[in-house]
Amino acid sequence: MANKYIWILGIFAASVLLSGGVGFWTFFADDRDPRIHSVSLEPREFRFPGGRLQVRSEISDDVAIDGVRAMLRRGDTQIALVPMKRSDDGVKDPIYSAELTVPANVRSTGQSVDYTLQLLVSDSAGQESKTEVRFEVPAPGVPPAPPQLPFVD
Amino acid sequence: MSRWENRRRRLIPDRSQFWPAVIVFAMLLSACGGGLGRSDAALFSRALGDALQQQHYSQKNIGQLEGSYDPKQVALAQQSGLSNEAVASVMIGLRHRLVATYARDADLQLPSDPMGVIAGSEQLTSLASDHLGNWLVQQGRDRVQAALEDFRNRPDQQRLDDLLKVAGAEGMEYGYFSGSGTFWFRDPVTGKFSAAAFTEHNGERLLISIEGVATRKSHPKYLSITSLPVTITRVDLWRDSEEGRPPLSQAGCCENNAPHLTVVRSIDPNDMLFDPPGFGSAAYIAEDQVISYTIRFENQASALAPATDLRVIADLGTGIDLASVLLGPSSHPAGMTAAINESNGTITWFFKDITLPPNQFAPEGEGWVRFSAKPRSDAASGTLLSVQAAIRFDYNPPVETNVAVHTLDSGPPATRVNRLAPVQLAPGFEISWAGSDDPGGSGLQPVTLLVSEGGGPFSVLGTFEGQTIPFQGETGKTYGFATVGIDQVGHTEAMPDHPDATVTVGQLLSPEPGWQLIGLPVVTDQTLQQLLSRPGTAWSAWDSSEQVYLPVGAGSTDWPVLDFDLPGSGLWASIDAGTSYYITGQQVPVDQPYSIELKAGWNLIANPFPIAVKWDLNALRVSVAGVDTTLAEAQSREWVEDFAWGWNGESYSLLYGPELVAGVRSELEPFKGYWFQAHRDARLILPPPTAD
Numbered sequence: 001m002a003n004k005y006i007w008i009l010g011i012f013a014a015s016v017l018l019s020g021g022v023g024f025w026t027f028f029a030d031d032r033d034p035r036i037h038s039v040s041l042e043p044r045e046f047r048f049p050g051g052r053l054q055v056r057s058e059i060s061d062d063v064a065i066d067g068v069r070a071m072l073r074r075g076d077t078q079i080a081l082v083p084m085k086r087s088d089d090g091v092k093d094p095i096y097s098a099e100l101t102v103p104a105n106v107r108s109t110g111q112s113v114d115y116t117l118q119l120l121v122s123d124s125a126g127q128e129s130k131t132e133v134r135f136e137v138p139a140p141g142v143p144p145a146p147p148q149l150p151f152v153d
Numbered sequence: 154m155s156r157w158e159n160r161r162r163r164l165i166p167d168r169s170q171f172w173p174a175v176i177v178f179a180m181l182l183s184a185c186g187g188g189l190g191r192s193d194a195a196l197f198s199r200a201l202g203d204a205l206q207q208q209h210y211s212q213k214n215i216g217q218l219e220g221s222y223d224p225k226q227v228a229l230a231q232q233s234g235l236s237n238e239a240v241a242s243v244m245i246g247l248r249h250r251l252v253a254t255y256a257r258d259a260d261l262q263l264p265s266d267p268m269g270v271i272a273g274s275e276q277l278t279s280l281a282s283d284h285l286g287n288w289l290v291q292q293g294r295d296r297v298q299a300a301l302e303d304f305r306n307r308p309d310q311q312r313l314d315d316l317l318k319v320a321g322a323e324g325m326e327y328g329y330f331s332g333s334g335t336f337w338f339r340d341p342v343t344g345k346f347s348a349a350a351f352t353e354h355n356g357e358r359l360l361i362s363i364e365g366v367a368t369r370k371s372h373p374k375y376l377s378i379t380s381l382p383v384t385i386t387r388v389d390l391w392r393d394s395e396e397g398r399p400p401l402s403q404a405g406c407c408e409n410n411a412p413h414l415t416v417v418r419s420i421d422p423n424d425m426l427f428d429p430p431g432f433g434s435a436a437y438i439a440e441d442q443v444i445s446y447t448i449r450f451e452n453q454a455s456a457l458a459p460a461t462d463l464r465v466i467a468d469l470g471t472g473i474d475l476a477s478v479l480l481g482p483s484s485h486p487a488g489m490t491a492a493i494n495e496s497n498g499t500i501t502w503f504f505k506d507i508t509l510p511p512n513q514f515a516p517e518g519e520g521w522v523r524f525s526a527k528p529r530s531d532a533a534s535g536t537l538l539s540v541q542a543a544i545r546f547d548y549n550p551p552v553e554t555n556v557a558v559h560t561l562d563s564g565p566p567a568t569r570v571n572r573l574a575p576v577q578l579a580p581g582f583e584i585s586w587a588g589s590d591d592p593g594g595s596g597l598q599p600v601t602l603l604v605s606e607g608g609g610p611f612s613v614l615g616t617f618e619g620q621t622i623p624f625q626g627e628t629g630k631t632y633g634f635a636t637v638g639i640d641q642v643g644h645t646e647a648m649p650d651h652p653d654a655t656v657t658v659g660q661l662l663s664p665e666p667g668w669q670l671i672g673l674p675v676v677t678d679q680t681l682q683q684l685l686s687r688p689g690t691a692w693s694a695w696d697s698s699e700q701v702y703l704p705v706g707a708g709s710t711d712w713p714v715l716d717f718d719l720p721g722s723g724l725w726a727s728i729d730a731g732t733s734y735y736i737t738g739q740q741v742p743v744d745q746p747y748s749i750e751l752k753a754g755w756n757l758i759a760n761p762f763p764i765a766v767k768w769d770l771n772a773l774r775v776s777v778a779g780v781d782t783t784l785a786e787a788q789s790r791e792w793v794e795d796f797a798w799g800w801n802g803e804s805y806s807l808l809y810g811p812e813l814v815a816g817v818r819s820e821l822e823p824f825k826g827y828w829f830q831a832h833r834d835a836r837l838i839l840p841p842p843t844a845d
Contacts, residue, residue, distance in 0.1 A: 048796075049809070049813050049814050050814075104813075104814040104815075106807040106809075106814060106816075106817060108798065108804055108805035108806070108807070140794070140796050140798075140807060141794060141830050142805075143755050143798045143805060143828035143830070144695075144700075144702075144755055144828070146668040146670075146725055146800070147668070147693040147702045147725050
């Protein structure tokens with residue numbers, strides 16, 4: 001009977017050693033939200049035609065990242081929702097990137113259009129993190145209004 | 154095939170004719186009894202026979218003689234710098250020289266080398282052996298040299314006897330020529346040599362006059378003429394008493410009713426006529442034109458004999474439709490046959506026994522054949538139709554005619570009226586056209602301008618030489634224009650079913666009620682008031698220097714004096730409903746760029762052309778202080794903005810590159826005005842709207 005316990009203890013010890021010690025236990029315990037370390041946009045500013053927007057973000061998780069999405073919103077209106085792809089070298093913290101199209105602003109009133117770019121990250125345990133970046137697309141310069149009648153100089 | 158073989162085959166038309174010579178030489182060498190064995194002697198004889206040009210003239214083979222004579226090659230051989238061809242030429246003469254050598258040795262008083270090329274028989278003999286040896290060494294038969302030496306060393310008389318013995322044994326008599334104009338022959342009856350006169354003219358004429366030749370009925374007279382160094386194309390042998398004696402004897406060349414052996418050439422100047430001549434130096438013709446050809450030939454008056462047989466061969470080349478060939482009449486239809494050879498594209502006329510005399514009393518020595526043909530229907534314009542004939546009198550070398558050359562024009566031209574502004578503000582304007590004949594064609598005649606009015610049928614306005622055609626219209630009318638081209642061979646372009654360009658004279662301007670942003674692309678001396686004043690209208694212009702509106706002209710008062718050009722300048726107009734204008738005047742050229750002056754700030758511009766101009770950021774250009782760049786680049790340099798604003802009656806709408814922003818205006822519309830913003834004084838340069 002004593003031999004039986006000795007065998008069980010030996011197997012347990014070997015498992016710990018082979019799995020790298022504490023990591024053996026953490027593998028089974030993803031209890032942290034993914035972390036968004038940085039978000040960068042290129043270009044930083046737009047002219048009225050809008051155009052392509054490059055989004056890059058450095059993201060990490062204690063176990064594994066399940067998915068990263070970029071959502072472009074104008075007010076409450078969702079303009080675009082695209083998955084971000086991992087594009088790092090696999091050594092440092094993962095870098096995710098995506099490209100979106102920002103619509104032109106052809107308002108003749110001169111009013112710019114505000115956009116919100118939201119990053120949504122989920123890990124393997126289903127925990128989510130998100131962050132937002134705001135930017136605007138200006139309107140073209142507004143010309144003089146038509147003359148008035150009766151004409152007033 | 155080597156050059157040597159080519160040469161040899163050319164020299165020897167029929168090897169069977171040489172067998173007697175081969176046999177003679179074989180026996181000759183056998184009789185020598187030198188170091189040459191039987192097989193070697195035969196081999197030598199065969200080789201020599203192949204190389205020598207030995208012809209036997211008789212009544213049986215008259216007219217079968219062909220040979221060649223190239224004095225230059227003989228001269229080259231003399232210098233011992235022998236090529237194979239030169240050796241061949243020398244050897245053609247060597248056989249004869251050897252005979253001559255023996256003749257001299259036998260005291261036959263041969264005055265000089267029979268060919269008149271090499272003086273002295275000793276030298277002849279030496280050269281003969283050397284050159285023969287050289288050549289045969291090349292053939293691997295150098296032992297022949299020893300045989301020749303042995304032969305030479307025998308007593309002269311014995312050698313001659315041997316030679317004659319061999320010749321006689323073959324039933325042949327032979328002769329040779331001396332350089333003094335004597336033909337030496339051996340009488341077959343007496344066995345003695347006699348002399349006959351001959352003359353030679355640079356290989357063109359050879360006349361031999363033989364006297365005192367006895368003949369035997371059982372033994373037809375032979376003359377074995379070895380290696381005549383002339384081109385012989387026809388041989389006649391006759392006696393004075395015989396009928397059909399050619400004029401030669403009448404010239405007094407042959408006396409005493411002596412038999413004559415004459416070698417003469419008929420001479421055949423010739424040409425080809427054709428009709429039609431075609432257009433221009435290239436002689437263009439249309440694909441359905443029939444060309445008539447006439448091939449003319451003549452036996453020249455200086456010829457020595459009538460031509461007996463005549464062949465005319467027309468090479469039709471590759472551009473003629475052989476199925477279209479029609480053989481026409483000829484000058485000598487009797488005995489004439491003609492055939493078209495479709496495999497090689499030739500027509501051959503053969504005149505058997507035409508007996509065309511020397512043309513001493515024209516046109517007795519002249520003749521002709523005719524045929525007609527059309528070009529190939531599938532040939533492209535530019536195809537050359539080259540027809541040439543070769544005329545061959547008897548056994549003369551063929552003589553070629555001139556080449557009848559036409560150039561095919563198989564397609565119609567294509568022309569069209571160049572793009573015109575759809576609105577012509579002046580009643581008188583120019584129409585330009587472009588086009589050409591089909592590639593390779595004959596070129597255009599003056600074009601015919603068609604005009605239709607109000608969408609009606611076309612009528613011919615006229616035929617015009619130049620590229621621009623003045624036209625005078627009436628204000629308010631619409632005209633359609635098209636051209637019809639005709640090329641130089643008559644191909645006419647298909648009648649168009651719709652105009653290439655449609656033009657309205659004058660622009661009816663009837664803006665919607667309320668403020669409208671318009672442009673007036675006219676050059677006029679009228680004031681704005683004169684031009685625009687109407688009851689119920691108001692106008693305003695923009696002072697871009699001050700960035701303010703100019704005082705508006707309303708009704709018929711308070712009209713500002715403009716200091717800018719109307720084309721390219723926008724105006725605000727407020728026009729009551731139902732008011733309209735016919736805008737007429739001189740417009741700016743639509744085929745040249747137009748520059749609009751800009752001030753820093755907002756500028757009210759307009760399309761200066763009565764044709765839309767695409768808002769292309771890379772085609773529009775901006776000039777600042779003499780530096781010219783694209784609109785796109787100018788924007789990046791912050792000289793100007795790269796967009797403009799138009800007015801839709803209620804609000805502004807953006808004018809920009811549609812490839813950059815979907816749904817925006819993409820053209821500067823004619824008769825419309827636009828706001829354009831500059832950040833410094835500059836010029837906006839619009840490309841000509843007809844450039845595309």
